[in-house]
Amino acid sequence: MENFQIYNPTKLFFGKDSISKIPKQASKYGNKVLLMYGKSSIKKSGLYDRILNLLQDFEIFEYSGIKSNPLLSDVESAVEVAKVNSVDMIIAVGGGSVIDSAKLVSLGAKVDFSPWDFMIQKAVAKEALPVLAVLTLAATGTEMNAGAVIQNMATGQKIGIGLPLMYPKVSFLDPQLTTTVDAKYTAYGIVDLIAHALEAYFGKGDSPLADRFVFSIISEAMEAGEELMRHLDSYELRARVLYASTMALNGTTNHGKISGDWGVHSIGHELSFLYDMPHGASLSIAYPAWMRLNSVFLKDRIEELGYELFGAETVEETIEGFEYFFKGIGSPVRLSEAGISEKEFPKIKLQFVKNKINGVNIKIDTSRFDELLQYMK
Amino acid sequence: MENFQIYNPTKLFFGKDSISKIPKQASKYGNKVLLMYGKSSIKKSGLYDRILNLLQDFEIFEYSGIKSNPLLSDVESAVEVAKVNSVDMIIAVGGGSVIDSAKLVSLGAKVDFSPWDFMIQKAVAKEALPVLAVLTLAATGTEMNAGAVIQNMATGQKIGIGLPLMYPKVSFLDPQLTTTVDAKYTAYGIVDLIAHALEAYFGKGDSPLADRFVFSIISEAMEAGEELMRHLDSYELRARVLYASTMALNGTTNHGKISGDWGVHSIGHELSFLYDMPHGASLSIAYPAWMRLNSVFLKDRIEELGYELFGAETVEETIEGFEYFFKGIGSPVRLSEAGISEKEFPKIKLQFVKNKINGVNIKIDTSRFDELLQYMK
Numbered sequence: 001m002e003n004f005q006i007y008n009p010t011k012l013f014f015g016k017d018s019i020s021k022i023p024k025q026a027s028k029y030g031n032k033v034l035l036m037y038g039k040s041s042i043k044k045s046g047l048y049d050r051i052l053n054l055l056q057d058f059e060i061f062e063y064s065g066i067k068s069n070p071l072l073s074d075v076e077s078a079v080e081v082a083k084v085n086s087v088d089m090i091i092a093v094g095g096g097s098v099i100d101s102a103k104l105v106s107l108g109a110k111v112d113f114s115p116w117d118f119m120i121q122k123a124v125a126k127e128a129l130p131v132l133a134v135l136t137l138a139a140t141g142t143e144m145n146a147g148a149v150i151q152n153m154a155t156g157q158k159i160g161i162g163l164p165l166m167y168p169k170v171s172f173l174d175p176q177l178t179t180t181v182d183a184k185y186t187a188y189g190i191v192d193l194i195a196h197a198l199e200a201y202f203g204k205g206d207s208p209l210a211d212r213f214v215f216s217i218i219s220e221a222m223e224a225g226e227e228l229m230r231h232l233d234s235y236e237l238r239a240r241v242l243y244a245s246t247m248a249l250n251g252t253t254n255h256g257k258i259s260g261d262w263g264v265h266s267i268g269h270e271l272s273f274l275y276d277m278p279h280g281a282s283l284s285i286a287y288p289a290w291m292r293l294n295s296v297f298l299k300d301r302i303e304e305l306g307y308e309l310f311g312a313e314t315v316e317e318t319i320e321g322f323e324y325f326f327k328g329i330g331s332p333v334r335l336s337e338a339g340i341s342e343k344e345f346p347k348i349k350l351q352f353v354k355n356k357i358n359g360v361n362i363k364i365d366t367s368r369f370d371e372l373l374q375y376m377k
Numbered sequence: 378m379e380n381f382q383i384y385n386p387t388k389l390f391f392g393k394d395s396i397s398k399i400p401k402q403a404s405k406y407g408n409k410v411l412l413m414y415g416k417s418s419i420k421k422s423g424l425y426d427r428i429l430n431l432l433q434d435f436e437i438f439e440y441s442g443i444k445s446n447p448l449l450s451d452v453e454s455a456v457e458v459a460k461v462n463s464v465d466m467i468i469a470v471g472g473g474s475v476i477d478s479a480k481l482v483s484l485g486a487k488v489d490f491s492p493w494d495f496m497i498q499k500a501v502a503k504e505a506l507p508v509l510a511v512l513t514l515a516a517t518g519t520e521m522n523a524g525a526v527i528q529n530m531a532t533g534q535k536i537g538i539g540l541p542l543m544y545p546k547v548s549f550l551d552p553q554l555t556t557t558v559d560a561k562y563t564a565y566g567i568v569d570l571i572a573h574a575l576e577a578y579f580g581k582g583d584s585p586l587a588d589r590f591v592f593s594i595i596s597e598a599m600e601a602g603e604e605l606m607r608h609l610d611s612y613e614l615r616a617r618v619l620y621a622s623t624m625a626l627n628g629t630t631n632h633g634k635i636s637g638d639w640g641v642h643s644i645g646h647e648l649s650f651l652y653d654m655p656h657g658a659s660l661s662i663a664y665p666a667w668m669r670l671n672s673v674f675l676k677d678r679i680e681e682l683g684y685e686l687f688g689a690e691t692v693e694e695t696i697e698g699f700e701y702f703f704k705g706i707g708s709p710v711r712l713s714e715a716g717i718s719e720k721e722f723p724k725i726k727l728q729f730v731k732n733k734i735n736g737v738n739i740k741i742d743t744s745r746f747d748e749l750l751q752y753m754k
Contacts, residue, residue, distance in 0.1 A: 001616040003392025006521070006623075008385070014633075015380025144383070209597045209621055216589035224585070239378040243633060244586055246383075252629070256391075256620060 001256040002205040007164070008251055010144045014173045014243065016235075019134055022054050022091070025170045029130040030088025032059045034081060036102045037093045038066045042136065045180050051093060051134065061085045063105075069272050069279070070097035072116055072152040079108035079115065082129065089130040089169075095189075096140030096279075099133045100148035103166040106131050116152060119161045128165040136177045138242040139189030139280065141196055141249025143171040151273060157355060158269040160262075173246065175239035183232060186241075187329040188280025190225040193245035194218050195268075195283040199260040200253035201305060202298070204361040207256025214253050215308040220244045222309070222325055229329045263359025264290045267372070270351045277338060284326035284333055289375035291319045294362055335376050345373050378633035379582040384541070385628055387521045391550045391620065393612075396511055399431050399468070402547045406507045407465025409436045411458060413479045414470045415443045419513065422557050428470060428511065438462045440482075446649050446656070447474035449493055449529040456485035456492065459506065466507040466546075473517030473569075473656070476510045477525035480543040483508045493529060496538045505542040513554045515619040516566030516657065518573055518626025520548040528650060534732060535646040537639075550623065552616035560609060563618075564706040565657025567602040570622035571595050572645075572660040576637040577630035578682060579675070581738040584633025591630050592685040597621045599686070599702055606706050640736025641667045644749075647728045648712075651721075658715060661708035666752035668696045671739055712753050722750050 013021050026033065033055060042048045052060065063078040082090065082105055092102035106129040108115035117123040135143045142148065146166045151158040181189070194217075201214045224240035231237055247253075254260060267290065268282035291302055295315045306318025323333045332338045340348075349369050358364050364372070390398050403410065410432060419425045429437065440455040459467065459482055469479035483506040485492035494500040512520045519525065523543045528535040558566070571594075578591045601617035608614055624630075631637060644667065645659035668679055672692045683695025700710045709715045717725075726746050735741050741749070 001392075001613065001620065003390075003395065006387075006389040006391065010383075012383040013380075014383065015378075018380065207620075208601070208617060209593065209624065212593035212597055213590065216586065216593050220586045220589055236378065239633070240585060243378065243584075247586065247632075255624075256616070 001207050002258050004255055004257070006251065006255060008144065008167065010167045010171055011169065012144055012171045012173060012246070015239075016174060016176060018174045019050065019054065019172045019177075022051070022132070022134070022172060023057065026055070026058065026089065026091065026132055029169065032085060032087045033061070034078065034085070034087040034090045034105070035060050035062045035093065036066065036078060036090060036098055036105070037064050038068070038095070038098050039064075041180070042093055047093065047136070047177060051091075055091070061087060066094065066098045066101050068095070068097050069151050069158065069276060070101045070149075072114070072150050072154075075101050075104045075108065075150060076114055078105045082109040087129065089132060091132045091134065093134040093136065095135070095137030096142045099131070099135070099140065099142045099168070100150060102131050102133070103142070103148040103168075104150055105129070107163075107165065118163070119150065119159055125163055125165050130169045131166070133168040133171040134177070135171060135173050135242075137181055137185065137189055138178050138238070138245040139192040141193070141245060143168060143173060144246050144250040149269070156273070158273045160265075173242055175235055175242050178238050178242055179233050179235070183229060183330060185278065186232060187229065187331045188278045189245065190221055190228075190241060190329055191280035191284045191326055191331045193241070193248040194221050195264060195287060196248040197253055198287065199262050199265060200257065202301065202359070202361060203254065203257050203260035205257035205259075210253050210256050213247075215305075217244050217248050217253065218309055221248070225329060226325070259360045261359040261361040263357070263362055263364055266357040266359065267352070270348070270355060270357060274348065274351055275338070275340060281332050281338060284331035285335055285338065285376055288319050288323050288333055289372055291315070291322075292375045293364070293368060293372050298362070342377055345377075348373060378584050379635050381632055381634070383628065383632060385521065385544065387544045387548055388546065389521055389548045389550060389623070392616075393551060393553060395551045396427070396431065396549045399428070399509070399511070399549060400434065403432070403435065403466060403468065403509055406546070409462060409464045410438065411455065411462070411464040411467045411482070412437050412439045412470065413443065413455060413467060413475055413482070414441050415445070415472070415475050418557070419470055424470065424513070424554060428468075432468070438464060443471065443475045443478050445472070445474050446528050446535065446653060447478045449491070449527050449531075452478050452481045452485065452527060453491055455482045459486040464506065466509060468509045468511065470511040470513065472512070472514030473519050476508070476512070476517065476519045476545070477527060479508050479510070480519070480525040481527055482506070484540075484542065495540070496527065496536055502540055502542055507546045508543070510545040510548040511554070512548060512550050512619075514558055514562065514566055515555050515615070515622040516569040518570070518622060520545060520550060521623050521627040526646070533650070535650045537642075550619055552612055552619050555615045555619055556610050556612070560606060560707060562655070563605065563609060564708045565655045566622065567598055567618060567706055568657040568661045568703055568708045570618070570625040571598050572641060572664060573625040574630055575664065576639050576642060577634065579678065579736070579738060580631065580634050580637035582634035582636075587630050587632050587634055590624075592682075594621050594625050594630065595686055598625070602706060603702070636737050638736040638738040640734070640739055640741055643734040643736065644729070647725070647732060647734060651725065651728055652715070652717060654715060658709055661703035661710055662712055662715065662753055665696050665700050665710055666749055668692070668699075669752045670741070670745060670749050675739070719754055722754075725750060
């Protein structure tokens with residue numbers, strides 16, 4: 001085990017009607033709120049009205065229209081709204097893209113340059129607006145961690161950042177709010193949370209208990225997730241997947257390790273960037289391919305994983321176990337299933353080269369990009 | 378799953394030489410320190426000198442001599458030292474008893490009555506001194522939770538309390554500091570951490586992922602713990618058991634549940650009170666007996682546990698699995714093994730009746746105390 005730190009100050013309210021706690025929690029941070037959200041879905045579901053009703057004693061400014069692969073341009077525009085109105089806090093209502101965007105806005109509102117500078121380590125963040133998060137999708141983990149991922153169309157990058165300042169102060173997780181998520185995005189969320197646990201598992205350093213937590217989280221996501229796809233309106237199953245998604249990326253799976261790997265996420269981000277492919281879909285394509293690419297080097301690690309999850313005895317059986325599960329819940333495992341033909345490979349390869357896809361622990365050699373693409377085709 | 382909250386603000390530094398971070402962390406809280414510790418063992422090991430050396434820029438007041446079943450009288454005396462010297466913080470160096478005592482001192486230092494009043498809900502705590510903890514024994518979990526257990530000789534009670542104010546601000550866990558713990562107390566610590574996970578498992582409410590975490594923690598404690606007994610100086614094994622002990626009682630195993638059970642702890646506390654029996658030893662006697670007492674009512678729950686841990690198929694096989702493990706590491710599973718004969722049973726029964734041993738979830742009927750004692754004999 002490596003030296004490590006545990007520190008996660010986010011206060012998280014989980015369960016039925018937990019959003020009723022918003023006014024009391026928000027009042028600790030002031031009165032002027034920047035309310036951020038995505039598309040009109042929270043208006044259709046009635047959530048928007050419920051939140052405005054809860055916040056009737058607060059002064060509300062809004063920024064909406066955050067895309068599911070969130071854009072720096074939206075972040076920068078929202079920073080302006082925050083600054084002009086001197087808001088005291090941000091309340092982000094949505095999935096990972098809205099909450100990630102809010103985290104960057106919280107940094108940007110305190111400086112006179114673009115928060116992108118923090119992403120590319122050109123500047124060091126010293127303060128941030130408090131962020132409160134209302135999560136409507138089980139997937140991201142951002143509700144209880146210090147990370148955010150943003151897409152910059154100008155530079156052609158989709159990259160992540162993690163800073164202690166970016167922990168949400170309070171998060172509200174009501175599984176009822178996730179029951180309106182359609183089958184496709186429910187599946188992508190399940191893939192995403194499993195991929196988060198896997199990134200920790202394949203990361204740097206050995207921590208046997210952290211490994212056991214990874215097996216626990218993935219087993220739970222597979223058991224509850226599979227059932228959930230057949231009962232999309234089940235509160236209990238939504239709750240189980242939602243809680244698993246938080247635990248998959250709140251630090252627990254990294255205790256005793258140096259870092260996660262994140263190589264597969266770096267592949268996925270490029271696919272999302274090029275084809276606006278949902279994050280989860282990109283990961284269910286990239287993970288099996290990445291494991292095949294590393295099947296020799298990571299033989300023991302993959303076999304241990306497969307044995308714990310599926311009782312599998314070989315690398316190939318393990319990879320097939322994941323493919324079977326991902327396909328079963330409706331997430332693609334090949335580029336062709338996402339409508340991307342081999343003709344696109346030169347373009348994808350160029351993007352991989354340009355942004356240097358790679359993992360922290362497992363290096364992906366440029367000379368093997370063609371092989372990687374073959375596994376994905 | 379039940380509604381629940383996650384909030385654990387303790388900052389925890391885990392690993393080799395993590396105590397070197399004490400001065401920087403402590404300086405956030407002021408300059409006057411009440412240093413609390415137990416017996417002379419930290420002087421023999423050299424830890425005392427190292428800590429004084431680290432704290433040379435601080436003004437130090439001391440309270441030592443905390444017993445392993447910590448006494449209210451010590452807490453009250455330490456409160457006086459804290460008050461007279463207007464200390465800014467408490468640094469507790471030791472195992473659960475020292476840290477638990479420090480937590481109560483942190484409350485007592487802010488009021489003009491005994492902190493016992495908080496234990497019996499006669500008063501509500503509103504503030505506390507910051508507590509920093511240096512853990513020297515893997516067992517308790519108190520380094521990352523809001524609980525404390527204290528023994529009151531005047532009233533004949535050993536009881537617990539949990540208040541958010543009592544989370545340590547910072548905890549320092551260096552597995553090297555635990556390598557001097559002897560075989561017996563190492564074993565008791567392993568029993569204690571397993572018992573903590575079991576109290577969550579047998580608690581109120583259903584949370585499948587929390588159950589999986591319980592299985593993970595106990596499996597880890599059994600695997601690393603068994604090996605550790607044969608290699609008491611292994612850093613890696615000490616680290617694994619230490620990390621498992623923190624996770625067993627920092628809230629994680631209770632997410633999605635209403636509460637733990639704590640019936641077995643209530644039995645154990647009475648045995649400790651009567652015979653000054655080490656906490657872990659009392660639990661390895663009480664758990665098998667308690668499971669036998671509830672073998673009908675808890676059949677499915679015990680069988681699931683046994684299957685996950687030992688591949689056991691019956692309640693009896695499961696209980697025997699625990700007994701085999703506890704005995705194997707050197708912790709008693711019967712009162713006779715702890716030198717307590719049947720002649721003592723009326724006295725023990727009287728103590729059980731007087732303090733109403735019971736669980737939150739599983740009630741222990743007074744009419745079954747004789748049966749319970751028979752299982753322990």
